[in-house]
Amino acid sequence: MSPLRAVLILSLLLGIQPVTTDLYLPALPAIATAFTVSVGETQTTLSALLLAFGASQLIWGAVSDRFGRRPVLLVGLGGYVLAAVACALAPSMPVLILARILQGIALGASVMCARAIVRDLYEPVAGARTLSQALSGLGVLACLSAPLGALIVEGFGWRAALGTTAVFGAATWWAVWRGFDESLTERDPLALAPRRLLSTWRGILAHPVFWRFSLLGAASFAGLFVLLAASSFIFMQVLGLSRPAYGLLLLLNSLAYITGTLLCRRLLRRRSVETTVAIAGGVSLTGGLGLAALGELGVTSVAGLMVPICLYAVAHGLNQPCSQSGAVAPFPRSAGVASALSGFVMMLAAFAAGGWLATQMDGSVLPLTRGMAVCSMLVATAAWLRLPATRAPTGPLRGVPADHSPSTTEESP
Structure with a gap:
């Protein structure tokens, strides 16, 4: 694949996540009204999806190391489309939650494979730069999702918003079918063997680089999840914004995220991953503590709250390219499993x-x-804390067979 085609495919595979979550955020109050349920029950449609999304990656990762990325993507995206249609037709809240769980399971294949593909094709630092480009594409899709969702809900109802995710899933399936060349050059025939899988998990989970970057990404995403889950009720019901105005706020937030991915790319050309992550930790902490201060002072100005949120x-946007590529960097021959474990940690934090x-x-x-402030403190801690070892070991990874060991220089982020 050409670099441009690879970035476009990665943008679609990663961007399906904000389409799945952001597009229906303006519909949450309408769903609560339609099924006569509480705010907390409605938010379950989001948290249950993300938990299923994270857990499913543990299986998808090993399956993709065994059979390749392309077949996993085609099966996963096909299941995603069917689950999205079930969401749009759900007759009750329990059915909607179940359909969202199935949608989350299928979504795991797309996002997990995207991170593994980056490791298949690029060395760690180049992978972080490429991932920042793809995540800029994700940001564009996130920019469009919330305002589009608001317009769809306003004009056609919440079921149409959920149905739109099926359309996007089908388009992504077609793009993979037509444009994606298999990136995994050496399949592992033993990847699904229980003993091998447990051994690989142990080796990855014992590696300090994996935990450093996985916890960084998880803490940062948990703060974003707090915003996604709470913002529609707070900005529309508490602060009185209309659905279109709320969609524009999420558009502004997505533009800020895109700005972060662009800054990440520039910083990585001149600075190390460590320096980039340290800068991101400081920016995150400034935003989170500033937001907490406004909340405790009783400030309810939408403009005032959006400054630290942005x-x-x-x-x-600075953290995600570094954390997602850094977590899988030491594991070139087990990139699917490493990506899956990292994604599971991230979704567990969000849940x-x-x-x-x-x-x-x-x-x-x-x-x-308060929620975003706590997450920002965790981000800063993970960004600034130096673990005893942050480079790949010189010998085989503990618990990973020798033929699956990384080199000492190329695989360190």
Whole structure:
């Protein structure tokens, strides 16, 4: 594949996640009204999807190392389309939650494979730069998703918004079918063998580089999840914004995220990954603590709240390319499993944030401001904390067969 085609395919595979989550955010209040359920129950449609999304990657990763990325993508995206149609036709809240869980399971194949493809094709630093380009594409899709979702809900109802995700899934399936060349050059015939799989998991989970970058990405995404899960109720019901105005706020947030991915690319040309991550930690902490201060002071100005929220989004755009590529960098021959474990950690953090948030919604802005502040402190801790070892070992990874060991220089982020 040409570099341009690779970036476009990666943008679609990664961008399906914000399409799945952001497009229907303006519909959450309408769903709550339609099924006569509480805010917390409605948010379950998001947190359950993300938990299923994270857990499914543990299986998809090993399957993709065994059979390749392309067949996993085609099966996963096909299942995604069917689940999205079920969401749009759901007759009750329990059915909608179940359909969203199935949609999350299928979504895991797309995003997990995208991170593994980056490791298949690029060395770590080049991978971070390429991933920042693809995540800029994700940001563009996120920019369009919330305003488009608001317009669709306003004109056609919440079912149409969920149905639109099926259309995007079908378009992505077609793009993979027509434009994606298999990136995995050496399939592992033993990848699904229980003993080998457990051994590979142990080796990856024992590696400090994996934990450093996985926790960084998880903390940053948890803060974004708090914003996604709480913002529609807080900005529309508490602060009185219309759906189109709320969609524009999410558009602004996505533009801030794109700015972060562009800055990441520029920084990586001149600075190390460590320096880039350290800068991102400072920006994230500034945004989170600033937001917390406004909340505790009782500030409810939409413009005032959006300034620190956008700062956090810029930091998220800086963090994600480095964290997602850094977590899989030491594992070139087990990139699928490493990507899956990293994605699972990220979604577990988001699910925990969602569970906490469901108990805190009190009709004020405090759940949003406090939740994002705590996540920003965790981001800064992961960004600035130096672990005992951050380079790949010179010998085989503990628990990973010798023929799956990385080199000591190329595989270190």
